[in-house]
Amino acid sequence: MKNDTIAAIATARGQSGVSIIKISGSDSIEIADKIFKSANGSKIKDIEGYQALYGKIYDKDEYLDEVIVLKFTSPHSYTGEDVVEIQCHGGIYISEMILKLVLDSGASLASPGEFTQRAYLNGKLDLTEAESVMDIISAQGKKAAKAALAAKDGALSKKIEKVKKELLNIASHLSAYSDYPDEDIPGLGSENLKDRLEEISNDLEALLGTYEAGKIIKEGVDTVIIGKPNVGKSTLMNYLVGQEKSIVTDLPGTTRDIVEETISLGDFILKISDTAGIRDTNDVIEQIGVKRAKDKINTADLIFAVFDLSRDLSTEDLELVENVDPSKTIAILNKSDLDIKFDYKKLAKKLKRQVFISAETGSGVKDLAAAIADIIKVEQIDLDDGFLFNRRQFECAKKALNSVKEALDAVQQEMTLDAIEVLIEEAIEELLLLTGERVSEVVTNEVFSRFCVGK
Numbered sequence: 001m002k003n004d005t006i007a008a009i010a011t012a013r014g015q016s017g018v019s020i021i022k023i024s025g026s027d028s029i030e031i032a033d034k035i036f037k038s039a040n041g042s043k044i045k046d047i048e049g050y051q052a053l054y055g056k057i058y059d060k061d062e063y064l065d066e067v068i069v070l071k072f073t074s075p076h077s078y079t080g081e082d083v084v085e086i087q088c089h090g091g092i093y094i095s096e097m098i099l100k101l102v103l104d105s106g107a108s109l110a111s112p113g114e115f116t117q118r119a120y121l122n123g124k125l126d127l128t129e130a131e132s133v134m135d136i137i138s139a140q141g142k143k144a145a146k147a148a149l150a151a152k153d154g155a156l157s158k159k160i161e162k163v164k165k166e167l168l169n170i171a172s173h174l175s176a177y178s179d180y181p182d183e184d185i186p187g188l189g190s191e192n193l194k195d196r197l198e199e200i201s202n203d204l205e206a207l208l209g210t211y212e213a214g215k216i217i218k219e220g221v222d223t224v225i226i227g228k229p230n231v232g233k234s235t236l237m238n239y240l241v242g243q244e245k246s247i248v249t250d251l252p253g254t255t256r257d258i259v260e261e262t263i264s265l266g267d268f269i270l271k272i273s274d275t276a277g278i279r280d281t282n283d284v285i286e287q288i289g290v291k292r293a294k295d296k297i298n299t300a301d302l303i304f305a306v307f308d309l310s311r312d313l314s315t316e317d318l319e320l321v322e323n324v325d326p327s328k329t330i331a332i333l334n335k336s337d338l339d340i341k342f343d344y345k346k347l348a349k350k351l352k353r354q355v356f357i358s359a360e361t362g363s364g365v366k367d368l369a370a371a372i373a374d375i376i377k378v379e380q381i382d383l384d385d386g387f388l389f390n391r392r393q394f395e396c397a398k399k400a401l402n403s404v405k406e407a408l409d410a411v412q413q414e415m416t417l418d419a420i421e422v423l424i425e426e427a428i429e430e431l432l433l434l435t436g437e438r439v440s441e442v443v444t445n446e447v448f449s450r451f452c453v454g455k
Contacts, residue, residue, distance in 0.1 A: 005031060006118075007102045008110035009095050010454035016090030021098050022454060023084045023107055024115055029071065031105045032084040035059070035098075036069055044084065049073030057088065057098055064101070065094050079115055080122030113451025117444065120436060127436025127447065128156045128393060134451050135218060135389055140262065141269045146383045147217050156386035156393075157435060163203050164431045167404075167424055170196060174421035190411055193420070197408040204401040207386070211394045214387035216301070220262055220269030221376060224296045226324075227306035228316045232334040236306060236359035237274035240265065266369035268376065270302070302375060303329040305351065306359075310338040313346060321350045330371045334359050392447070396434035403427035 005025025011018070023032060033044050038055035047053060049071055057064045065088045072083040086102075088094050103109060113134070120130040132151035139145035170193070225233045241261045259274040275296055297303060303324050307317055331351040333344050337358040348354060353371050357364030388394045407423035432438035 005107045006110040006114055007031075007099060007107040008115070008454040009099055010085070010115075011090070011095070013092055013095075014090075015092075019088050019090045019095035021086040021088065021095060021102060022110075022115065023086070023102055024077075024079045024081045024110075024118060025107070026082060027106055028082045028084045031102060031107055032069060032086065034105045035101045036067070036086070038069075044069060044071055047071060049076065057086070057101065059097070059101055064097060065089055067098075075122070078124070079118040080124045081118060110453060111448075112453050113448030113455060116451060116455055117448040120444070120448075125152075126154075126157050127439060127444070128160070128434065129154060130436070131390060131393070131447060132156075133455065137452065137455065139218075140220070141264050141267060143267050143383055144217050144269060147214070147387055148389075150384045151387065151389065155384060156388070159203075159207055159386040160431055160435055163200055163207075163400075164428060164435075166196065166200055167428050167431070171421060171424045171428060174417050174424065190414065193411050194408065197404055197411065201401065201404050201408060204397060204404060207388060207397050208394065208401065210386065211388040214389045216376065217269075217383070217387065218389055220271040221302045221372070222300050223270045223272045223302040223304065224300040225272065225274050225304045225306060226297060226320065227308075228314070228320065231306045231308040231311075232359045233306050234259075234274055236304070236332065236334065236357075237261070237272065239359050239362055239365070240270075240272060265365070265372065268369065268372055270372075273300075297324060301328060302372065304332050305329050306332045306334050307342060307344070307347065308335055309333050309340045309342045309344070309356075310335045312341050313343040317347070321347065324351075326351055328375055329353070330355055330368065330375070332357055332368065336364060337361060392443075393434055396430045400427040400430035400434070403430065 003026060005023060005027040007021060007023045007028075010020040010022040029045050035057050036044065036053075036055055037058060038044075038053040040053075042053055044053060050073075052068050052070045054066075054068055056066050068087040070085045070087070072078070072085075074080060074082050077083040086098060088098055116125070116130050116133050119125045120127060125133075129152055132148050135148035136145060136152060139148050225237055227233050237259065240263050260271065262269065262271050264270075273296055305320060305324055307313075329351055331344070331347055331354040333342065333354055333356045335358060336356040337360065344354060353374065355364055355367045355371050357368060388397060403423050403426040407420050407427070410420045410423060429438065433443075436444065
């Protein structure tokens with residue numbers, strides 16, 4: 001637990017209706033009282049917690065701004081410490097000046113994530129719940145926000161706690177046997193141990209299985225737009241992004257390299273890449289772009305294969321169809337506002353998911369969102385369930401599973417109970433690292449360094 005008082009601007013820099021300066025620590029109330037005078041003469045120290053005062057901020061005798069001050073008392077605050085929030089008029093100058101006054105009055109500038117780090121250190125959150133705070137802030141879609149909120153409320157922690165309790169129960173029986181080898185300790189038969197470890201192994205494997213779904217929900221679906229030149233790939237990219245991200249001309253081969261952007265489409269976050277038109281070319285630079293486009297086809301989770309309805313089905317179109325995985329491909333039949341010459345029925349033999357759109361006008365984009373849902377199956381994911389959202393969590397759970405599997409092998413090979421206990425304790429240790437109950441300062445500093453200042 002840290003004892004110094006910290007402060008930071010908790011809202012984004014720039015012009016806004018309100019800015020918030022947050023102060024947390026044992027001296028937060030005293031510091032705020034030095035610069036604040038309420039309209040009714042009350043001091044912040046004299047009011048109850050979870051109340052507000054209206055008044056003005058002064059730099060010595062100079063009036064700076066009219067504000068509302070909120071008081072939160074320890075331990076029932078976000079950080080678990082005494083917290084004061086000053087709500088002032090939005091704007092860089094006013095908020096920076098009030099922050100300067102707070103710092104000059106005895107507070108230290110908070111580092112990135114320090115308020116949430118204090119909440120973790122003071123037992124208000126475990127490490128997975130603390131990590132979810134930044135996931136809430138960075139959420140780019142409804143599903144990502146809902147899943148992050150569930151994690152903040154302990155959905156992942158509850159899953160981990162269930163497994164940890166079962167492992168601790170087994171470890172306590174094994175420890176009791178070591179201390180009292182002549183006693184008949186219940187639950188230590190090899191079949192019983194085997195069944196319990198298999199159930200724990202299944203639970204951990206199921207938990208690890210949430211990682212990919214969690215990545216898709218949080219980071220988005222890796223999506224590539226492909227097609228031969230001039231079918232409307234870049235026009236589609238620009239429409240989805242909402243600005244001219246890719247250069248659009250009537251000249252084939254305009255797009256030479258991969259253009260990337262993250263967008264929200266319906267309930268989905270897409271990490272979308274516009275690629276060079278796939279064709280045979282003698283242009284060395286364009287050849288590199290075509291190769292990168294083909295490489296992207298192999299790594300993407302979702303493929304938008306774009307075809308031009310106003311042109312006849314070509315050999316290049318058919319070759320493209322043969323080189324994509326139909327299970328993750330949507331045939332986007334573009335230029336639906338023009339006369340149709342394209343034989344899309346022939347295409348349907350391989351690519352059954354087809355969407356008619358006009359990238360120029362945006363018609364058909366809602367149908368595209370429905371086709372994405374058919375592939376990604378996000379609707380089948382329970383967003384209130386616990387997900388592994390980052391690599392640190394995944395690695396801890398994976399190591400715990402490996403230790404449980406080794407313990408299971410040890411039981412089957414009839415190794416000593418002491419050896420099995422060591423492996424069980426290794427699994428417990430990894431779960432304690434996962435929730436932050438036993439973790440180094442280096443790890444926690446790394447976790448919170450990725451936060452924004454003020455949170």
